[in-house]
Amino acid sequence: xxxYYLDLALRSLKRNKVLTxxxxxxxxxxxxxxxxxxxxxxxxxxxPIPQKSAQLFYPQLDPYPANQPFSRSGKRVPYLxxxxxxxxxxxxxxxxxQAAMAMSQVKLTPPSGVGKPFYAQGxxxxxxxxxxxxxxxxxxxxxxxxxxxxxxxxAVIAGSLNDKLFGGANSVGRMIRIEDHDxxxxxxxxxxxxxxxxxxxxxxxxxxxxxxxVFVPLQGARADDLMPSTMMGYGKSIDVEHLETAPAIWLGLxxxxxxxxxxxxxxxxxxxYAKEQVALGRYQRTDTALSGLMEWMRSEHVVPDDVxxxxxxxxxxxxxxxxxxxxxxxxxxxxxxxxxxVRRALGASRGAIxxxxxxxxxxxxxxxxxxxxxxxxxxxxxxxHQPAQYASLAHLDLSMFLFTFVVALLxxxxxxxxxxxxxxxxxxxxxxxxx
Amino acid sequence: xxxxxxxxxxxxxxxxxxLIVLEIALACAVLCNAVFMIGQRMADIHWPNAIDEQxxxxxxxxxxxxxxxASDIPRNLAALRGIxxxxxxxxxxxxxxxxxxxxxxxxxxPDGKTTVNTSVYFLGxxxxxxxxxxxxxxxxxxxxxxxxxxxxxxxxxxxVLLVTxxxxxxxxxxxxxxxxxxxxxxxxxxxxxxVGDVLAQDPKFSGPGGRYSSVFYPSHPDxxxxxxxxxxxxxxxxxxxxEAVQALGRLEPGAVVEGKTYAQMRxxxxxxxxxxxxMLVLVCVVMLAVTAFGIVGLTSFWVxxxxxxxxVRRAVGATRGxxxxxxxxxxxLLSSMGVAVGMVLxxxxxxxxxxHYATSRMPWYYLPxxxxxxxxxxxxxxLGPALRAAAVPxxxxxxxx
Numbered sequence: 157x158x159x160y161y162l163d164l165a166l167r168s169l170k171r172n173k174v175l176t177x178x179x180x181x182x183x184x185x186x187x188x189x190x191x192x193x194x195x196x197x198x199x200x201x202x203x204p205i206p207q208k209s210a211q212l213f214y215p216q217l218d219p220y221p222a223n224q225p226f227s228r229s230g231k232r233v234p235y236l237x238x239x240x241x242x243x244x245x246x247x248x249x250x251x252x253x254q255a256a257m258a259m260s261q262v263k264l265t266p267p268s269g270v271g272k273p274f275y276a277q278g279x280x281x282x283x284x285x286x287x288x289x290x291x292x293x294x295x296x297x298x299x300x301x302x303x304x305x306x307x308x309x310x311a312v313i314a315g316s317l318n319d320k321l322f323g324g325a326n327s328v329g330r331m332i333r334i335e336d337h338d339x340x341x342x343x344x345x346x347x348x349x350x351x352x353x354x355x356x357x358x359x360x361x362x363x364x365x366x367x368x369x370v371f372v373p374l375q376g377a378r379a380d381d382l383m384p385s386t387m388m389g390y391g392k393s394i395d396v397e398h399l400e401t402a403p404a405i406w407l408g409l410x411x412x413x414x415x416x417x418x419x420x421x422x423x424x425x426x427x428x429y430a431k432e433q434v435a436l437g438r439y440q441r442t443d444t445a446l447s448g449l450m451e452w453m454r455s456e457h458v459v460p461d462d463v464x465x466x467x468x469x470x471x472x473x474x475x476x477x478x479x480x481x482x483x484x485x486x487x488x489x490x491x492x493x494x495x496x497x498v499r500r501a502l503g504a505s506r507g508a509i510x511x512x513x514x515x516x517x518x519x520x521x522x523x524x525x526x527x528x529x530x531x532x533x534x535x536x537x538x539x540x541h542q543p544a545q546y547a548s549l550a551h552l553d554l555s556m557f558l559f560t561f562v563v564a565l566l567x568x569x570x571x572x573x574x575x576x577x578x579x580x581x582x583x584x585x586x587x588x589x590x591x
Numbered sequence: 592x593x594x595x596x597x598x599x600x601x602x603x604x605x606x607x608x609x610l611i612v613l614e615i616a617l618a619c620a621v622l623c624n625a626v627f628m629i630g631q632r633m634a635d636i637h638w639p640n641a642i643d644e645q646x647x648x649x650x651x652x653x654x655x656x657x658x659x660x661a662s663d664i665p666r667n668l669a670a671l672r673g674i675x676x677x678x679x680x681x682x683x684x685x686x687x688x689x690x691x692x693x694x695x696x697x698x699x700x701p702d703g704k705t706t707v708n709t710s711v712y713f714l715g716x717x718x719x720x721x722x723x724x725x726x727x728x729x730x731x732x733x734x735x736x737x738x739x740x741x742x743x744x745x746x747x748x749x750x751v752l753l754v755t756x757x758x759x760x761x762x763x764x765x766x767x768x769x770x771x772x773x774x775x776x777x778x779x780x781x782x783x784x785x786v787g788d789v790l791a792q793d794p795k796f797s798g799p800g801g802r803y804s805s806v807f808y809p810s811h812p813d814x815x816x817x818x819x820x821x822x823x824x825x826x827x828x829x830x831x832x833x834e835a836v837q838a839l840g841r842l843e844p845g846a847v848v849e850g851k852t853y854a855q856m857r858x859x860x861x862x863x864x865x866x867x868x869x870m871l872v873l874v875c876v877v878m879l880a881v882t883a884f885g886i887v888g889l890t891s892f893w894v895x896x897x898x899x900x901x902x903v904r905r906a907v908g909a910t911r912g913x914x915x916x917x918x919x920x921x922x923x924l925l926s927s928m929g930v931a932v933g934m935v936l937x938x939x940x941x942x943x944x945x946x947h948y949a950t951s952r953m954p955w956y957y958l959p960x961x962x963x964x965x966x967x968x969x970x971x972x973x974l975g976p977a978l979r980a981a982a983v984p985x986x987x988x989x990x991x992x
Contacts, residue, residue, distance in 0.1 A: 178888055189874065223704070263846075272847070273846065336845075392777045393745065393746045394744055394745060397744075465948065469871070469874055473878050473881075479617065480884075483610040490896070491895065542862075542866045543866065544862075
C-alpha cells in the first residue's frame, strides 16, 4: 500500500513541477538556515570537558572596600581573585585539586635566531592545572607543587608550538625563550583546546578557537615579570611591581569537587574563610559564590548574544517556510477534490486518503532535508570565512546531519497535517456529481 | 470597488486565507525586528570618532627592551618621520578601538564615586597632531608638560589632562571644564583642554556611558608606549605602513612589529558586527522572497480554481480591470490583516528581546515601515496571477458548464 501512495505522491508532485520546486526550496532554505545557526549554537554552548565538568567549580570572594563595591548593584561577587586569596585557598587544600591561573600574551623567541620573535597566548598557573583539566601529554609531564614554590623556570608547551619550534620532536629538556627569559621545557601537550576555553573567562583573550601555546608556573613566571592580561584594582592604584600584595584581582581559581558533600563542605569553607577575613579586617563583605562549570558559562554569557539571536531568527524563518508549505500543499489538495472523491467512491477509507497526503508531504520533507543540508553546508562554509573567533569550528557533525532530516521530516509532516485532514474530510458525492 | 463579494469569497476559503494572513504576519514581525537590529548595528559601525581616521596609520611594537625605551622611542620616531609622506609621528600607549582597554573611574571630588569606565590614553610629544585631535576649548600640552610627565603603575605622574566634549558636559554640566580638577585613585589632574569626542579603546566593553569617555595625558618616552601613530595623506597610507614596518623591523630586531592603517583597525573592530548585518540582510531578503512566492503560489491556485467564476463575471460585463482589481483588493485585505497581527507580534518580540538581550526599544516608525514593505510585496506577488486571471476570456463561462 505504501508503494502505491509513494507512486501517487510522486505523480502528483511531478504534475506541478513549479509548485513542488517552490515548496522544496522554501523548506530547504528554512532548514538550511536553522541547521546552520543551530550547529554554531550547539558548538559554542557545548560542554568543554564532558568527562569532568560536573566536578569543576569556580569559587569567588569579595575583597572590595565598603565604599567601592565591585558592581553597580553591589550584588555581584568579583569574578577574579587576588593573589593572596588564591594562594590561601590553594594552600588550604580543601578540594581534591585546585589551581590558580592568569592569561598572558608572551613574546616567544625561536631558538638560535631561526625566524622572528612572535606573540602567543600563555597561561600562568599552578601544578594541578594539568591533571584537573585532563590536559593530555605527548611528551614529559607537568610540574610539581615544589616547582611552584621554588619558582622553577619550567614550561609546558602545546603540540602546535612544538611542531613550529622543534619540528614535532621530543623537546623535553630543551630551552624556550619567553619574554626574554629562558625556561626549560618539561612537557609537551597533545592537541588540547577546550571549546569554549572555560578556564580563561574574564582573564583575557578569546573564548573559542586555538588552544593556548605555553604554560608556565605562576610564581616562576611572575619572578620574571610576566604580566597577566587582565588586572582590576580596588585600592589607590595597582602597583605592578608588587602585584602579589597589591589590592588587585587578576587570578581565576578552579577547584575539583567529586561529589555533592564535597561541594557543600567547600561552600562552608569559603563562607568561613570570608568571615575570617572580615574579622582580620581584610574584607568588608562576607559574600562568596561557588559555581559549577556549565552554570558559570551560562551566567557569564560566554556564548555571544548574536549567535543566540541568529538561531532565534532562523527558527522564525523556518516557521514562515512551514506556513508557506502548508498553504501550498493545501492549495494543491483542494484542487484535487475530484480525484479524492473518485478514490473515496471506489472504496478508499479516510485513513488511506490521509496517509496518501502525508506521504506526499514526507517526500517534500525528505527532498527539503537533502537540499537543506546543502544550504547548511553552504551556510557553515560562509561562517568559516567570517572573522569570528569560532569560525574555524563551524562544521556539521553526524548527529546534526541526522537532526537535519528529523527537522525536515517533522516540519513537512506538521505542514502536511492540515491539508491531509482537509483532504480526508472531502465528501465524495458532490465531487462526483460535478464530473 | 465593492468589498463585500471579496469578503464573502474569503469566508468560503477561510483556511488558505488564514494561512496567507499568518505568513504575512510572521514575515512582518521578523522583518521589523531584523531591520531594527540592522539599523542599530549600522549605527554602531558608523560611530563618529574625532581623530583623522583616514590619514592615520598605527605601527605596534611589542617586546622591546624596557630599559632602552627613553632612547629608542625618539630614534624610532626620527626614522618614521623620515618616511616620505609622513607629516607627523608620535608614540602612544593605546589607540581608540584597539581592544586593549586601560580603564579608570574619574570623579570630580576626591572621594566621589563613578560607574563610568574612562579610557586612558598617554600621548608622546606631538601626539595631538599625529592623531588629529579636534581642540574645542583650552590648549594642547606644552613641551614642559611632555618632558616632566610619565606613567607609573598605569597612572599618570603629570598634573594636566585633556578631556572629551562628552565627558566635559557629563562631569560639569552647564559649566566650563577648563581649569577643573579630576580625581582618580587618590591623585588629581587639571583639565587644560577639551577635545572632540574620541571613541574608547573598546566601546562595546565600556558600554554606552563609556563610549566617548576618554582622557589624554602627556608623557615622555616610556616602555608602555607600544603604538607609533603616523599621519599621512590617505592615498599614501598603505605604502607608509609598509615602509614603517620595514624601518622599525630593522631598528628593533628583537621586537614584534605590526602595522595597520586606522581604517583597517576600525574594520577589524567591527568585523563581527558587519558579518551579523550581512547575515540579517540575507535572511530578510530570502524571507521576503519566500513570502512573495508563497503568495504567488496560493493566488495562482485560487485563480485556477475560479476560472469559471471569472469567465462568468467577464461574460456579464466585468472588464479586465475589474478582475485585476478584484485580486489586488483581495490581497490588500489579506495583507492588511496580516500586517495588523504582525505589528503586534513585532512589538511583542521586541519586548522579549529587550528583557533577554541588550536590545533597546524599537522606535514606532519601524512598524508602519514594515507594514508598507509587506503591502508592496503582496501587491507585487499578486500581480502575475491577477493578470493571468484578467486574461481569462468570457467564453470560458459557456464552455464547460
